[in-house]
Amino acid sequence: MNNEKKHKLIRCPICEAVNIDTEGAIQCRRCEENIYPKKNISYNQTIAFLITAIILYFPANLYPILITKQLGVIHESTILGGIMLLWQGGSYPVAIIILVASVFVPLLKFIFIIYLLISTKYNIKSSHMDKHKLFYITEAIGSWSMIDVFVVTILSVLIHFTAVKIIPGSGATAFALMVFFTMLSAHAFDTRLLKK
Amino acid sequence: MKKDELDMLVxxxxxxxLHQKIEIHKDTKALCSYCNTVIYRYTSHLSRNTLALSFTTLILLIVTFLFDIMTININGVYKSLNxxxxxxxxxxxxxYLVGIMLLFLIVIFPVAILISLILLLTLMHHxxxxxxxxRLLILIAKFHHxxxxxxxxxxxLVSMVKLFAYAQIELGVSFFSFILLLILDIIVIKKISFNELWILYESIYLKDNKK
Incomplete structure (x- = not known):
């Protein structure tokens, strides 16, 4: 069946019921939640959260995410530095997992959201369904970037001796916040804005 | 378009x-004609099964949180992760920020979702x-991500690989319960079928409003 018939129909993100799109703010007919705010509000929200996340991406990558204190000698390593160490150590699968989860996934999310935002303003030749799929992927991969933050905290719990200590660096906080804001940005995006 | 007509769409x-709903057999699922994603299911004994599974998941979650996930041994010095x-x-x-986020993402949200599921299914049963x-259904839908x-x-797992070179790793009770928890988490929380739960809700509470 076609995507749009006489009425524009949309899916409630909460209860999955099919609703008639009335352009403005919508209350779902089944769960009675306000499922979509006005379009310009969600558009601006998405941009605001995205900019916050992009700003946080820099400290997350530039500041050390892991600080090792070994007999008074302090060694700091950033995300990329950690990946390089893993690669040199020969654990390629783990290096690839972390590279994908903490470097590529956030970047891909930024690119996807920017692309979707642009495609709401200009006509981009790609099918409506593909854009929806892209949005679905953006939402699905979002939480995977948290792996690095979790790994750092687990390591800091286990390597906590008087001689050797691992401490999460300020990059970890920035990184966790960045993931949080990219997820918020994706959630705020209004799929009704996607053009056919 | 009338309300009943909208109910027949998914x-x-x-x-x-957009698809027109068709009747499907028990314990089968309907796939999207375009991308092959599951769009709706018909699960027999949905509320009873989900209730039992969410109870199990909650118990496993508590077990996982109570005992050691793993213990490392570096030259006779032990440190355990729980x-x-x-x-x-x-x-x-x-x-604090990372700590609060961790607290919410791995403790408060999963526990809250499971307790809400148990509560709402029990209330539905009665x-x-x-x-x-x-409200609980809406809450779960908002927070299950x-x-x-x-x-x-x-x-x-990733931190275990990182630690292999330096330390001996002993797996704790929680590690094994975590594996089970993971499987149940995928079945109960990640694959939760809101559509079916809402249809069940409508059939129980909104009977009078319907013809």
Whole structure:
């Protein structure tokens, strides 16, 4: 069946019921939640959260995410530095997992959201369904970037001796916040804005 | 378009293709014609099965949080990872923001989702307080993205690989319960079928309003 018939129909993100799109703010007919705010509000929200996340991406990558204190000698390593160490150590699968989860996934999310935002303003030749799929992927991969933050905290719990200590660096906080804001940005995006 | 007509339609969550619902057999699922994603299911004994599974998941979650996930041994010095030591170290070092996020993502949200599921299914079973059930369903729908138990497990595996070179690793009770928890988490929380739960809700509480 076609995507749009006489009425524009949309899916409630909460209860999955099919609703008639009335352009403005919508209350779902089944769960009675306000499922979509006005379009310009969600558009601006998405941009605001995205900019916050992009700003946080820099400290997350530039500041050390892991600080090792070994007999008074302090060694700091950033995300990329950690990946390089893993690669040199020969654990390629783990290096690839972390590279994908903490470097590529956030970047891909930024690119996807920017692309979707642009495609709401200009006509981009790609099918409506593909854009929806892209949005679905953006939402699905979002939480995977948290792996690095979790790994750092687990390591800091286990390597906590008087001689050797691992401490999460300020990059970890920035990184966790960045993931949080990219997820918020994706959630705020209004799929009704996607053009056919 | 009338309300009943809208009820016969379903939109795929992935590609937003509109479909007309058809009757399907028990314990089968309907796939999207465009992208092959599951768009709706017909599960027999939905509420009873989900209730039992969410109870099991909650028990496993508590077990996982109570005991050691793993213990490392570096030259005879032991350190173990469990929920308590995790938060003591993170908050002790002053990483409050990361600590609070961890607390919400791996403890509060999963527990809240499971307790809400158990509560709402019990209420549904007794056909009581429709409003609470509705609020709980909305709550679960809003927060189920934010439960990151599965990602925490992957992180444990990754940090184990990082530690192999320096230390002997002993797996604890929680590690094995975590594996079970992961499987149940995927079945109960990640694959939760809101559409079916809402249809069940409507059939229990909104009978009078329908013809």
């Amino acid at each position: 939109i795929c969550k992935k590609c937003h293709t 929920l308590e030591s995790l938060f003591i170290v993170v908050f002790g070092q002053g990483y 056909k009581k307080s429709g409003y609470t059930v509705k 934010w439960s990151m138990v599965d990602i925490f497990f992957i992180s444990i």
